[in-house]
Amino acid sequence: MDKSVISLREEFPGSWADELTVHAEQRLREAEHLYGERDRAWTFIGVQVGSFEKNVTWPIDKKRKLACICLQQLPPGYAWPDFLHFNLAHETIHLLSPPDADQVTYLEEGVAVSFSLSRTYANHNYLGEQVKIFEENPSDKYTVAWKDVDQLVRADPDAIKKLRLQNQSLSAISAAQIVDAVPGIEVAVAERLIRKFPV
Template identity: 35%
Template sequence: MSSIFISHRTTNGHSWTITSKLGHILRIAEKKYGPRDYTYTILGVELNQDGHPRIWYPGDCKNLVIQISMNCINDIDRAVFQVAHEAIHCLSPTGTNRANVLEEGLANLFSIEYTLANGNGIWTSNDQKYTDASELVKQLLSFDQEIIKKLRLAQPAISSIDKELILKTNSNVPENLAERLTVIF
């Protein structure tokens, strides 16, 4: 049986597990959207039984765990899609599960783009709320592909970016778009 956690020896070293993929995913996310908050320690990836991927903060001590759904155990592509989404939340963790539309939309968009670009197939969210959030982020990025990095220079926590900061960073962004991106998801 194949598993996302079992590495096998290959002629080039070892096969990729979800843990080694996480390292690559984080490097790409940081390159695109700025460095992560290294005051948080990412402990790894684990499976949860309720089917909802998330970030968990065990012990309230700046540790975090990426939880993915059980149906990933034998499906590395599904696991990569879920971990890529959660990796965006690892860039600027807050110790809570409250995110704005910008953060959730960026996470969904990044997971779709990452899986496609890295040979893990075509994946999309089956929840319209995430799709809608991604579309808003695409609109924002159409004004400036580097805007997330620029915003995070002023406010590193994506979920704390507000309408005023978006408008100050790029005056071409419509006020309505900035407002929709900064409400709680």
């Protein structure tokens, strides 16, 4: 790990997880391959695991463009490694261009869910269990976002990469940009995708 990143971490107390940081960097490279380059003005300084209210990618210092991923620590007995890696993959998408939490759209969250569901996990049943949770909750905000992104990608498998060529931030993409880039997509889907995701 870069010494400058280690020194930056010293400014932000917490439980930094080096192994998970390495995994996040790998997921980020995979996400860039699928969806286009991340905004390199931002520096990813690592993953923290602790007593957080929820999993989040946090622009820890917007002025200096520093970001980290914060993951919840769960009680023993939970499907711990798979839970971490599922949520790590999800949060990695937000590192492509770190948004403020209140600016994230259904498009960005849908891409994050889709990316998490495209990974492989140690417990072969874990992925099926996650899909089942989404399928059994069709009105859940994450399910709605995932299903709408699925429609977008079925209309054009390179849709996300094309959209990010216009705007690196998934949460800054407009409905008009979606319709222009993916002519087969319904306007109603494009309009749902640009809505702000409830925090």
